[in-house]
Amino acid sequence: MSQARTIILGIETSCDETAAAIVARNANGQGEVLSNIVRTQLDEHKAFGGVVPEIAARSHVQWLDHIVAQALDAANLGYKDLDGVAATAGPGLIGGVLVGLTTAKAIARAIGRPLIGVNHLEGHALTARLTNNTQFPFLLLLVSGGHSQFVLVKGVGEYERWGTTIDDALGEAFDKVAKMLNLGFPGGPKVEEWAKKGDANRFKFPRPLLKEKRLDFSFSGLKTAVRLAAEAAAPLSDQDVADICASFQSTIVAVLERRCAQALERFQEEFPDEVAQMVVAGGVAANQQIGEALRQVAFEHGAELIVPPMKLCTDNGAMIAWAGAERLALGQVDRSNIAARPRWPLDSDDMKLGDHHV
Amino acid sequence: MTDQIRLQIKTENGTTELAAAFACVVEPSDIVLLSGDLGAGKSFFARQLVRILAGDEHMDVPSPTFSLVQPYQLANMSCLHADLYRLSDESEAEELGLFDDNNLLLIEWPDRLPELAQKARFALDIKNVPNAAEERLVVIGAKQQDLKMLAAELESSSDIVLLS
Numbered sequence: 001m002s003q004a005r006t007i008i009l010g011i012e013t014s015c016d017e018t019a020a021a022i023v024a025r026n027a028n029g030q031g032e033v034l035s036n037i038v039r040t041q042l043d044e045h046k047a048f049g050g051v052v053p054e055i056a057a058r059s060h061v062q063w064l065d066h067i068v069a070q071a072l073d074a075a076n077l078g079y080k081d082l083d084g085v086a087a088t089a090g091p092g093l094i095g096g097v098l099v100g101l102t103t104a105k106a107i108a109r110a111i112g113r114p115l116i117g118v119n120h121l122e123g124h125a126l127t128a129r130l131t132n133n134t135q136f137p138f139l140l141l142l143v144s145g146g147h148s149q150f151v152l153v154k155g156v157g158e159y160e161r162w163g164t165t166i167d168d169a170l171g172e173a174f175d176k177v178a179k180m181l182n183l184g185f186p187g188g189p190k191v192e193e194w195a196k197k198g199d200a201n202r203f204k205f206p207r208p209l210l211k212e213k214r215l216d217f218s219f220s221g222l223k224t225a226v227r228l229a230a231e232a233a234a235p236l237s238d239q240d241v242a243d244i245c246a247s248f249q250s251t252i253v254a255v256l257e258r259r260c261a262q263a264l265e266r267f268q269e270e271f272p273d274e275v276a277q278m279v280v281a282g283g284v285a286a287n288q289q290i291g292e293a294l295r296q297v298a299f300e301h302g303a304e305l306i307v308p309p310m311k312l313c314t315d316n317g318a319m320i321a322w323a324g325a326e327r328l329a330l331g332q333v334d335r336s337n338i339a340a341r342p343r344w345p346l347d348s349d350d351m352k353l354g355d356h357h358v
Numbered sequence: 359m360t361d362q363i364r365l366q367i368k369t370e371n372g373t374t375e376l377a378a379a380f381a382c383v384v385e386p387s388d389i390v391l392l393s394g395d396l397g398a399g400k401s402f403f404a405r406q407l408v409r410i411l412a413g414d415e416h417m418d419v420p421s422p423t424f425s426l427v428q429p430y431q432l433a434n435m436s437c438l439h440a441d442l443y444r445l446s447d448e449s450e451a452e453e454l455g456l457f458d459d460n461n462l463l464l465i466e467w468p469d470r471l472p473e474l475a476q477k478a479r480f481a482l483d484i485k486n487v488p489n490a491a492e493e494r495l496v497v498i499g500a501k502q503q504d505l506k507m508l509a510a511e512l513e514s515s516s517d518i519v520l521l522s
Contacts, residue, residue, distance in 0.1 A: 015424075057453050093426060095453050146424035167401060168421045176396050176423075220421070224397035228491055342429055 010321025013100030014092025021317030057095030086324020089117030144282030163215025198246030372517030
């Protein structure tokens with residue numbers, strides 16, 4: 001157990017953001033973000049209706065050194081001040097993950113400090129401990145372009161996946177609906193904007209799996225239903241588009257409300273002595289109607305809803321640095337042969353403490 | 359790839375039957391192209407095929423749109439399920455490692471990589487049918503002998519009609 005303040009560099013390159021950050025973990029376990037640099041390529045990709053990975057690997061190679069240097073500069077620190085180097089080791093686009101992990105290995109070796117390979121999803125899972133000092137156990141709802149899952153977070157390395165999407169992620173559903181309606185990219189904010197002017201009751205869309213008890217999501221059928229509705233109503237007036245967006249979004253909200261209620265009830269059954277805490281991570285949390293619905297569900301269940309600041313909810317290096325700091329504090333470091341991996345579920349056995357990744 | 363067959367798929371179950379037929383004929387390093395609009399059912403077909411080949415009907419097979427490539431270890435082969443929609447340049451396919459090993463490749467939006475048309479063993483084009491939510495028209499392009507093998511496997515399907 002380390003007791004002193006530790007300073008960790010975190011590197012995140014698993015998707016389209018090249019990110020590095022410096023985070024401090026104080027002796028009392030509280031965290032502090034000293035710098036957080038994210039280079040996103042959003043503007044460059046609007047024309048393509050989606051993020052062009054550019055491809056991730058090449059762009060990460062080009063930018064990562066500068067981003068790391070910027071993160072150190074912004075924190076007013078040098079390499080010699082670091083106590084450890086953390087990088088995403090998966091899951092993600094393998095080329096990008098390799099760039100970040102290899103860079104971290106090189107830095108760790110050069111400065112003689114420990115390397116920590118971090119599961120990207122663990123970064124999201126532990127962010128609330130960095131920002132809000134949230135105590136275990138808590139429920140995580142991760143809703144982003146690539147993931148939609150409920151995870152019970154019992155401790156560092158101790159995760160139970162309670163539900164996941166069986167097809168499209170929630171952010172992906174927003175993007176694809178926006179694409180079908182030619183609303184532009186990114187889809188989430190566009191659909192939300194149009195939905196404000198629409199009638200949510202005009203179209204009845206399916207709510208897959210909603211009658212089932214399991215906490216899984218399915219959004220692919222909803223996407224197809226939106227497509228059929230748009231075809232049937234064609235040519236689409238602005239009001240048609242707004243009504244479709246409003247109906248789609250309210251369907252999503254209904255699904256999330258139901259699932260969150262079920263998840264909170266399960267949490268309360270398993271931990272009757274704890275105040276239920278639900279942490280939300282991922283870009284979809286920025287949607288106001290969804291945020292409002294989640295607050296309402298939490299309120300009705302006497303639960304605490306924790307939404308970290310949006311720049312720490314979406315992909316960033318600070319969450320990787322923090323997960324690395326938490327692991328380092330528990331004596332968990334990795335050898336330099338740790339492999340990058342495209343798939344790495346949070347509930348895999350090798351996430352547990354003491355089980356070093358190979 | 360010289361010949362084509364056309365199928366009418368009447369229900370969602372028909373797509374699963376089509377996947378089951380493919381599971382009997384595909385081999386490691388085969389390339390299967392999946393074309394069709396958003397919501398046509400490309401990912402659903404790939405999901406069912408992966409699950410049948412894995413012998414696990416509940417296996418997680420999420421959409422590859424975000425990650426571009428999802429790798430799977432199946433009973434007798436490894437498989438990559440890819441979505442090339444966001445590819446802007448052919449050289450990017452190499453960085454994705456699509457052709458590195460003897461993977462069964464299931465590729466959505468293959469038109470982003472024209473060279474695939476030559477390499478593929480099967481090319482599926484899936485079309486929605488207006489006013490019929492579950493019905494699909496599927497055109498499959500392949501060599502005549504491969505289409506014969508596939509058609510033989512489809513004979514017992516209840517929800518698929520061979521049109522021509």
